Amino acid sequence: MTEHDESPPSTTTRRRVLTAMGGIGLGAAAAGVLGGAASAAPETPELLRCSTILAPEEIEGPYYIQGEQLRSDITEGKPGVPVELSFTLVDVKRCVPLPNASVDVWHCDALGYYSGFTANDPDSPALAGDDGVPTDDLTFCRGVQVSDTNGLVVFRTIYPGWYYGRTIHIHVKVYTGGREVHTGQLYFQDQLTAQVAALDPYRTHQFRRWRNSEDFIYLQQGGASSVLKVTQVRPGSVADGLRASISLGLNVR
Template sequence: MTDHTFTRRSTLAKFGGLVAAAAGGRALLTDDAAGGNLAVESGAVSCVLTPELTEGPYYIAGEKLRRDIREGHKGTLLSLRLRVLNASTCKPIKGAAVDIWHADAAGDYSGFGDAAGSRTFLRGIQKTDATGLAVFTTIYPGWYQGRTVHIHVKVHVGGSVVHTGQLFFPDTLTDTVYKASPYAARGLRSVRNADDSIFVNGGKRGLLALKKSGAGYVGSISMGVHK
């Protein structure tokens, strides 16, 4: 696959609050880009500016442009459907580069610690289509000491970073997934959402909407950003 590097020139979405919010002030969560667009166009929902959350220490620039980021790592299948909207107009943003990275089932990030030998697994970039949608094939993330379960995300538009955030999972679902191999071998995780120092600062708006799909799950969210 082709490596594609994006330069971090600026972070534009700094406000972390709501733009105009109907539907109880929640971000639009959808697993169907077309349905989500219709909901926005009909006025059933309004766009929300997605909160900025810390990049964390495990970012590596220049990740691969690809959909499947597993590289043979075992875990429960997870299909991610991430849609990027202009928070000012609610219109999808085509051609945005969505950049994700997360820990494996053992709690390791590629390029660091015990996993320093590889700098690419469970990392990747996809560009959004005409509906603002980017899709990834990955695994349900593992946990590591001091943090709840999460996926890191950056959104690049025109070479600039317009959003840095984290995506989260309902604790009850994580409890279910972690009963199976390879997660079960690690024992109980140390932090749940309500005790996580990042989640309590806006993480509720980064909760994925998840549904069962075969042996895995589909996780969806729409992210409102400023271009």
């Protein structure tokens, strides 16, 4: 099964996890746990709120490479709109931050190429290496970080580009205690992507760009709950950089 198949994979053998705790209500639920204002709600309802928003994880895709470098800056000089990408990991069973978890991220560059698979044509539906066998040793836009005592992980990267059949997205895996506890994909609002697509080097990629509403993985695997919260580093200027964040609730059993 790859991202280019017509139907999503079965989730019967996959662990069910919370792909994202975005939005005002869910963000407030995590605030008391993560050092914000104290909540007046009883402890039991708070725990229930954490445990009742689990969603199926999303497809890994064909471009995952295990054993990437432990680093926060994954750009390797690739051009594109700078993005500070931050995750807050939450153990939903206990409703507390999750420290010492490995967070593995990977995504394509501004022109749709994945490191390790640059022989692939991002504009073609039939990609060389689509079976997951790397075509090169490049490592841009890939890396691993370990969550701190507050469950926080921060990467420095660029806004991804696009390729055939997929909306713009970032892949993520989380491991704790040597076990994989989450595989997901993160998304951006289409309105923001349109602004980025008008900038260099993105605008040089003239191939058709798929929107969220056209992406079968986004539509069928909970993409709407995995949209990153984004702010501009310099208000009024997308080109100067973005801060993208999300809270991931994990069912760590």
